[in-house]
Amino acid sequence: xxxxxxxxxxxxxxxxxxxxxxxxxxxxxxxxxxxxxxxxxxxxxxxxxxxxxxxxxxxxxxxxxxxxxxxxxxxxxxxxxxxxxxxxxxxxxxxxxxxxxxxxxxxxxxxxxxxxxxxxxxxxxxxxxxxxxxxxxxxxxxxxxxxxx
Amino acid sequence: xxxxxxxxxxxxxxxxxxxxxxxxxxxxxxxxxxxxxxxxxxxxxxxxxxxxxxxxxxxxxxxxxxxxxxxxxxxxxxxxxxxxxxxxxxxxxxxxxxxxxxxxxxxxxxxxxxxxxxxxxxxxxxxxxxxxxxxxxxxxxxxxxxxxx
Numbered sequence: 320x321x322x323x324x325x326x327x328x329x330x331x332x333x334x335x336x337x338x339x340x341x342x343x344x345x346x347x348x349x350x351x352x353x354x355x356x357x358x359x360x361x362x363x364x365x366x367x368x369x370x371x372x373x374x375x376x377x378x379x380x381x382x383x384x385x386x387x388x389x390x391x392x393x394x395x396x397x398x399x400x401x402x403x404x405x406x407x408x409x410x411x412x413x414x415x416x417x418x419x420x421x422x423x424x425x426x427x428x429x430x431x432x433x434x435x436x437x438x439x440x441x442x443x444x445x446x447x448x449x450x451x452x453x454x455x456x457x458x459x460x461x462x463x464x465x466x467x468x
Numbered sequence: 469x470x471x472x473x474x475x476x477x478x479x480x481x482x483x484x485x486x487x488x489x490x491x492x493x494x495x496x497x498x499x500x501x502x503x504x505x506x507x508x509x510x511x512x513x514x515x516x517x518x519x520x521x522x523x524x525x526x527x528x529x530x531x532x533x534x535x536x537x538x539x540x541x542x543x544x545x546x547x548x549x550x551x552x553x554x555x556x557x558x559x560x561x562x563x564x565x566x567x568x569x570x571x572x573x574x575x576x577x578x579x580x581x582x583x584x585x586x587x588x589x590x591x592x593x594x595x596x597x598x599x600x601x602x603x604x605x606x607x608x609x610x611x612x613x614x615x616x617x
Contacts, residue, residue, distance in 0.1 A: 350571070404581030407571050420585065422499070422556050422571070432553030434605065436569065438587070438594065445587065456583065 324363075325356050330437070331430050334419070335360045337439060341413045346453045347373040348408040351382070351424040358386035362393050373397045374456050376406040384427075398460040406456070410449055418446045473512075474505050479586070480579050483568070484509045486588060490562045495602045496522040497557040500531070500573040507535035511542050522546045523605050525555040533576075547609040555605070559598055567595045 325332040331354075338345065338360050345364055352358065352375060365371045373390060377399040380387040391397050400406040410420035421437035423429055440446065458464075474481040480503075487494065487509050494513055501507065501524060514520045522539060526548040529536040540546050549555040559569035570586040572578055589595065607613075 400583065402581075404577075404583065407578065407582040407584050409571055410585065420571075420587070421569070422558055428553075429556065432551075433556040434549065434553065435556050436559065436598070436601070438569070449585070452585065 323356075324359060331356060334437060337413065337417065337419055338411065339364065340417075341369045343414050344370045344412075345372075346412040346415075346450070346457075347371070348375075348406070348410050348449075348453055348456065349373065349425050350376045350405060350407045350409055351379045351426050352386050352390075353382070353384040353426045354430060355386065355427070357425045358389060361390060361395065365390075365393060365395050371395050372453075372457060374406065374408075374453070374460060375399050377401065378405065398457060398462070400456075400460055401465065408452070408456075410453075412446065412450055412453060415450055416443075416446055417441050418449050420449065472505075473508060480505060483586060486562065486566065486568060487560065488513065489566075490518045492563050493519045493561075494521075495561040495564075495599070495606075496520070497524075497555070497559050497598075497602055497605065498522065498574050499525050499554060499556045499558055500528045500575050501535050501539075502531070502533040502575045503579060504535065504576070506574050507539060510539060510544065514539075514542060514544050520544050521602075521606060523555065523557075523602070523609060524548050526550065527554065547606060547611070549605075549609055550614060557601070557605075559602075561595065561599055561602060564599055565592075565595060566590050567598050569598065 325335055341364050361371060373395060375387055380399055387397055409424055412418055418440045423435040423437050429435055474484055490513050524536055529548055536546055558573055561567055567589045572584040572586050578584055
């Protein structure tokens with residue numbers, strides 16, 4: 320594979336280690352997802368039997384370099400918005416108890432070139448607010464609710 | 469003025485109220501800043517004598533609708549990056565003790581149309597990490613350090 324998991328102690332390797340700590344579930348709400356290493360970590364969790372759910376933005380999911388098709392192909396459940404505004408969140412929830420959120424889009428450009436922040440929070444109050452938003456979006460973007468004109 | 473401060477209880481009005489609680493300082497680190505109501509709140513604080521410092525992205529500060537020129541014209545100190553990657557943070561620190569951060573760019577489009585999150589945090593540990601990053605960036609982007617080729 321051309322994109323091994325990152326090693327050493329870099330911001331990316333620390334983020335990957337947090338993700339790989341998931342034992343039961345990983346809920347992802349990501350505007351843009353084109354970083355191959357992060358996609359590989361998510362696939363690994365899926366293969367280990369962790370329940371992965373991914374919500375993304377309909378306008379960005381088809382862009383060049385997007386990992387969404389690859390993740391869907393691997394059998395991961397993906398849902399996306401249906402409206403013209405952006406689904407601009409960029410957060411992950413590990414095992415419903417660790418929230419990873421910030422300014423960082425999961426793209427190689429952001430990781431390599433930008434000034435970004437990522438917060439890792441385990442306070443139940445914050446985690447619950449984001450988990451609730453995730454469940455709301457997950458239902459709202461259920462394909463069963465699509466409207467066609 | 470065509471853009472009064474927002475009233476009622478909306479996410480924007482709540483954000484503005486948090487900002488207007490500043491008594492001594494407001495440190496802003498914003499990728500994109502084109503929302504007129506938020507710019508008006510910042511100008512109001514500046515006029516009240518609150519020390520406002522603003523760091524922004526050099527590629528976005530000149531875009532149509534940007535409020536950066538207006539804020540500079542009002543006498544607010546603005547600094548920006550000098551490199552090709554984005555200064556992609558979107559956070560504010562009120563009185564060095566309240567951190568406001570999330571996915572939200574300070575643009576009308578984001579506020580009106582996107583799915584976004586904004587965290588308000590007063591835990592000293594989190595505030596300090598962002599305050600330190602602000603001070604680092606503020607020094608790094610000091611015009612005295614510009615290099616010309």
